[in-house]
Structure formats: structure tokens, C-alpha cells
Amino acid sequence: MEWIQQLVNGISLGSIYALIALGYTMVYGIIKLINFAHGDVFMLGAFIGFYAIARWEMNFFLALIMAMMLCAVIGVIIERVAYKRLRSATRIAALITAIGVSLLIEYTVIFFRGSSPEAYPTVFAAKNFDIFGVQISTQSILILSVSIVLMVLLQFIVHQTKIGKAMRAVSHDADAAKLMGINVDNTISATFAIGSALAGAAGVIFGVYYTRIDPLMGVLPGLKAFVAAVLGGIGIIPGAMTGGLVLGVVETIVSALGYSLWRDAAAFVILILILILRPAGIFGKNTREKV
Amino acid sequence: MKKSKVFWGYAILALLIYAVVQVMISTGAINFYYQNMLITMCINIMLAVSLHIVIGITGQFSIGHAGFLAVGAYISAIFTMKLGMPFPTAILAGAVFAALAGLLVGIPTLRLKGDYLAIATLGFAEIIRIVFLNVDYVGGAAGMQVTHQSNWTYAFFGVLITVLVISNFTNSRHGRACISIREDEIASDAMGINTTYYKVAAFAIGSFFAGLAGAIYAHNFYILQPTAFGFLKSFDILIFVVLGGLGSLSGSIIAAIFLTVISTYLQGFPETRMIIYSLVLILVMLYRPTGLMGTKEITDLLKFGKKGGTKA
Numbered sequence: 001m002e003w004i005q006q007l008v009n010g011i012s013l014g015s016i017y018a019l020i021a022l023g024y025t026m027v028y029g030i031i032k033l034i035n036f037a038h039g040d041v042f043m044l045g046a047f048i049g050f051y052a053i054a055r056w057e058m059n060f061f062l063a064l065i066m067a068m069m070l071c072a073v074i075g076v077i078i079e080r081v082a083y084k085r086l087r088s089a090t091r092i093a094a095l096i097t098a099i100g101v102s103l104l105i106e107y108t109v110i111f112f113r114g115s116s117p118e119a120y121p122t123v124f125a126a127k128n129f130d131i132f133g134v135q136i137s138t139q140s141i142l143i144l145s146v147s148i149v150l151m152v153l154l155q156f157i158v159h160q161t162k163i164g165k166a167m168r169a170v171s172h173d174a175d176a177a178k179l180m181g182i183n184v185d186n187t188i189s190a191t192f193a194i195g196s197a198l199a200g201a202a203g204v205i206f207g208v209y210y211t212r213i214d215p216l217m218g219v220l221p222g223l224k225a226f227v228a229a230v231l232g233g234i235g236i237i238p239g240a241m242t243g244g245l246v247l248g249v250v251e252t253i254v255s256a257l258g259y260s261l262w263r264d265a266a267a268f269v270i271l272i273l274i275l276i277l278r279p280a281g282i283f284g285k286n287t288r289e290k291v
Numbered sequence: 292m293k294k295s296k297v298f299w300g301y302a303i304l305a306l307l308i309y310a311v312v313q314v315m316i317s318t319g320a321i322n323f324y325y326q327n328m329l330i331t332m333c334i335n336i337m338l339a340v341s342l343h344i345v346i347g348i349t350g351q352f353s354i355g356h357a358g359f360l361a362v363g364a365y366i367s368a369i370f371t372m373k374l375g376m377p378f379p380t381a382i383l384a385g386a387v388f389a390a391l392a393g394l395l396v397g398i399p400t401l402r403l404k405g406d407y408l409a410i411a412t413l414g415f416a417e418i419i420r421i422v423f424l425n426v427d428y429v430g431g432a433a434g435m436q437v438t439h440q441s442n443w444t445y446a447f448f449g450v451l452i453t454v455l456v457i458s459n460f461t462n463s464r465h466g467r468a469c470i471s472i473r474e475d476e477i478a479s480d481a482m483g484i485n486t487t488y489y490k491v492a493a494f495a496i497g498s499f500f501a502g503l504a505g506a507i508y509a510h511n512f513y514i515l516q517p518t519a520f521g522f523l524k525s526f527d528i529l530i531f532v533v534l535g536g537l538g539s540l541s542g543s544i545i546a547a548i549f550l551t552v553i554s555t556y557l558q559g560f561p562e563t564r565m566i567i568y569s570l571v572l573i574l575v576m577l578y579r580p581t582g583l584m585g586t587k588e589i590t591d592l593l594k595f596g597k598k599g600g601t602k603a
Binding site for chain 2: 032033034082085086089090091092093094095096097099100101102103104106107108110111115219223226227230261262264265267268269271272275276279
């Protein structure tokens with residue numbers, strides 16, 4: 001039953017990646033920018049959750065909602081201040097700005113509170129359920145249920161609401177959407193808000209599950225979430241979820257086989273393989289390049 | 292002025308700078324602290340110029356330059372410390388192995404464009420770092436003991452060779468081909484330029500000189516650790532190129548000198564340094580997306596009185 005145990009761990013990790021990847025894929029789908037600062041919004045979410053639970057003694061769900069809301073605001077501020085001017089600039093300029101924003105967030109946090117890690121408070125008594133010989137902790141169940149609820153919510157927003165329809169229209173063709181009377185700027189801001197809220201939620205559940213957070217924690221999960229988004233096909237929401245889960249499971253398997261130091265390399269090997277073999281991702285269709 | 296005269300003028304100027312600094316070092320006018328800063332400056336110039344040929348000239352957005360620096364550093368350290376070779380051989384070996392790594396990384400990844408290329412090179416650099424982290428032969432995470440062998444002479448001539456080769460490459464037929472790829476890849480492909488060949492060539496040359504810088508870097512401190520080659524290092528190098536101007540050789544050199552001086556003085560406050568760096572990066576990109584110098588060289592600015600200037 002060892003492998004089922006690992007599978008459960010992998011899915012827990014993978015659903016965190018999936019939540020971050022959703023924000024990446026939505027932002028990339030709409031303005032074609034790798035938002036490097038997304039991993040740092042994830043970190044901010046974890047810290048907001050930490051302060052909410054440890055200092056202001058909120059309960060878990062309240063803290064989760066607060067982290068999501070604050071992260072949404074931060075995401076919109078980042079977009080309005082740093083990225084809005086660069087919509088028509090070169091891709092390289094936009095990407096470098098994103099790297100700059102990422103470094104700025106990390107080192108501002110370090111400047112104010114130091115780079116020492118923080119131990120997350122326990123919000124639920126650690127209890128293991130024994131299901132057919134597999135130990136499943138409350139934390140794993142929590143992560144899974146929060147992720148699933150958020151993903152269902154996202155699917156609902158994107159496919160059933162007006163703003164979701166506007167987002168899909170802008171990502172398909174921003175100019176045509178503008179002609180049809182869609183406010184493109186507001187739609188892009190809404191995309192950033194939703195994506196950042198998901199990253200904030202991922203930060204809180206990451207903190208609860210791994211119990212250790214620090215100001216540079218966003219860098220690697222951020223990059224891996226991007227790998228997950230590419231793996232599933234960038235711009236495609238179910239693709240990001242699948243990519244995240246696959247990546248989480250692969251990483252856990254690599255660790256379980258005794259190569260835990262190679263775990264981070266595995267994600268990048270997957271990235272390079274997918275980029276070379278199937279650049280559109282698992283769910284993507286290959287499109288011909290227009291000249 | 293004739294081109295050869297300009298060349299000899301620069302050559303004499305370079306030797307003069309070298310001689311003055313060398314005399315000041317040997318008489319003790321430049322103490323160990325400033326000598327170290329000069330060597331760091333030279334290493335940064337080499338890194339900036341070697342990335343400039345990939346990003347600034349060929350327009351390929353690679354953000355994994357620290358990986359090639361790591362290859363050069365570790366290979367040269369293995370040559371001197373494990374195999375007992377002399378330092379110049381080790382420098383050459385580091386550079387050659389870094390160029391080979393550049394070929395290895397470049398051939399598959401340079402089919403990608405823009406953001407995807409950026410993230411793939413970042414991934415490759417991380418893989419290189421993780422490999423060095425896991426190989427016990429080079430000390431793993433604990434690091435590797437290296438003797439201090441770099442000095443002003445090696446660093447200065449490293450810079451001289453790097454700048455000479457890269458500026459000559461840029462002004463040659465091959466360099467023009469690379470610039471045309473930067474401006475419009477599809478059009479230059481249609482004009483009969485073998486884009487893959489030139490992209491890989493520029494990548495390999497860039498890696499070669501990053502390896503050269505790595506060899507001098509490795510022998511400048513007493514210990515070599517894989518943590519020094521993470522993506523922060525790659526971003527540092529990227530900042531030199533971007534700040535100086537995407538496409539300006541002298542711009543990258545000036546940015547490298549300037550930022551080395553600033554970061555040496557801010558060494559006691561690493562957080563402040565990174566905040567300033569990132570703010571500068573964001574502001575430059577927002578208000579001047581081509582970098583401070585754009586594609587201009589310092590020599591273009593000096594002869595603004597003459598219409599057209601000298602024909603290169």
C-alpha cells in the first residue's frame with residue numbers, strides 16, 4: 001500500500017501546484033506574460049495567512065478568505081502599476097519587469113521581517129484516517145477539498161458568469177473584444193485578481209501542510225507551477241490542473257525512489273521534454289505559426 | 292581616421308590601463324580590498340558581454356547564464372585541484388567545457404522562442420546546478436576547496452579577449468546575420484540566413500566566455516559552492532545587460548562596472564541592494580524598455596558632431 005500512500009502525498013502537493021498554475025495560465029492566456037511575481041503572491045498569501053492565524057487568532061477559513069482577498073488586491077496593484085504600461089512593449093521588457101517585481105516583493109518582505117523562516121501554527125489536530133491501510137491525514141483531506149472547491153468555483157466563474165465570458169473573449173482576441181464593448185482593462189484586472197486569490201489560497205494551505213514558510217518560498221513553487229501550466233497547455237484551465245497534479249505525483253515518486261535531491265531537477269526535465277516534444281502541452285492543439 | 296589607427300589607439304589605451312593598475316597593485320596603492328573589487332568587476336564585465344551576444348545581438352532571451360558560469364567554474368577547479376594542471380590550462384578547459392554545455396543546451400532549446408526559451412534556459416541552469424550539488428566528486432553542497440590563483444593580469448586579459456572577440460564577431464558578416472535574426476527571425480530566414488546555425492553559434496560563444504569568467508571566479512575565492520549559481524546570479528547578469536542597453540556592448544560594460552561598485556558598497560545591506568536593483572530594473576523597463584544606452588555604443592555618443600561618423 002506504500003505506493004497509494006505516495007500517490008496521496010503527490011496529489012496533495014500537486015493540487016497546490018495546480019492552484020498556483022491556474023493563475024499563471026489565466027494571466028498568460030489573457031496578456032501573454034509569464035508573471036514571475038505570481039510565486040511571490042503565493043508567498044504573500046502564506047504570510048498573510050500566518051499572521052491572521054498566529055497573531056490575530058482567526059480561524060482557518062477566515063484566514064484563508066482574508067489571504068485570498070488581500071492577494072487579489074495585491075495582484076491588481078501589480079498589474080496596474082507595473083504591467084499595464086507594457087501591454088504594447090516587447091515581450092522581453094515585460095518579462096524583465098516581471099522578474100523585477102518578483103525580486104522587489106521578495107526583498108521588501110525580507111527587509112521588513114528578515115529572511116528567517118516561520119513555523120506555521122497547527123489549525124487542525126493532526127489525525128490520520130486509516131482507509132484500507134492507507135494513512136490519510138486531515139491536512140491532506142483539507143488541501144484536497146479546498147483545492148477542489150476553488151477549482152469548481154473557478155470553472156463556474158469562467159464558464160457561467162459575465163466576467164468569465166469577457167475573460168474568454170479577451171484572451172481569444174483582445175481587439176475584437178474591445179469592439180464588442182468589453183472593458184479590456186477591467187477584465188485583465190479581474191483575471192489578475194482571481195489568479196492572485198488562488199495563489200494566496202495555495203499559500204495558506206501550503207503553510208498548513210508543510211508548516212514552514214519563508215520569504216523566498218515562492219520562487220521554486222512558482223517556477224514549478226509554470227512548468228505545470230506549460231505541461232497542461234498554457235492558457236487552458238483544465239490543463240493547468242492536470243499539469244499540477246502530474247507534476248506533484250512525479251516529484252513525490254522521484255523522492256520516494258530515494259532521489260529526493262533530484263526532485264527539483266525532475267520538474268525542469270519534464271519542462272524541457274514537453275517543450276521539445278509537444279510545445280502546446282497535453283491539452284493544446286498545435287497551431288501553425290503565422291508569418 | 293583609418294580603422295587600424297583606431298584599433299591601435301584602443302590597444303595602447305588598454306595596455307596603459309593595465310600597466311597603471313598593475314604598478315599601483317605592486318606598489319601597494321591599491322590594497323587587497325580594491326584589488327578584489329577590480330577582479331569582481333572584470334568577471335562581471337565578461338559575464339555581461341558574454342550574455343550580451345546572446346540577448347543583445349542575437350535577440351535570444353536566455354536567463355540561465357549562471358549555469359555556464361558554474362560549468363566553467365567547476366571544470367576549471369577540477370583541472371587545478373584534482374588533476375593538478377596549471378591555471379591557464381584550467382581556464383581554457385573551463386571555457387571549452389562551458390561552450391560544449393552551451394551547444395548541448397542550445398541545439399534543442401533554441402527552437403523555442405521568447406518566454407519559452409527563457410524558462411527553458413532557466414530550467415537548464417537549475418539542472419546544471421543540481422547536478423553539481425549531487426556529485427560528491429566536487430564536494431556536493433558543502434563545496435570544493437580552491438586555491439586563490441586569479442589576479443589582475445588574468446582578469447584583465449580575460450576581459451580584453453572577451454571584448455575583442457565579441458566586438459569583432461558583432462562587426463563581422465556573422466554578427467550582421469545575428470543582428471538580422473534579432474530584428475526579424477522569419478524575414479532573415481527567408482533571406483537565406485541559417486538562423487539555427489547562428490543562434491547556436493552565438494549561444495556557444497556566449498557560453499565559452501561565461502566559462503572563462505567562471506574559471507577566474509572559481510579561483511578568486513577559496514571555496515566553490517553550488518548555491519552561488521542559482522537564478523539570482525542569472526538575474527544579476529541579466530540586469531547588467533538590460534540596464535546597459537539591449538544591444539549595446541559598451542552599455543553592458545558600463546552597467547557591469549557601475550553595478551559592481553554599487554553592490555560592493557552595499558555588501559553590508561544585501562536586502563537594500565536587491566530592492567534598489569529591482570526598482571531600477573522596473574523603472575528602466577517602464578520608461579526606457581531598450582535599456583539606458585539602447586543599441587548605441589559609447590563611441591557613437593562621442594562623435595555626434597560628425598554626420599554619419601566613420602563607416603565600420
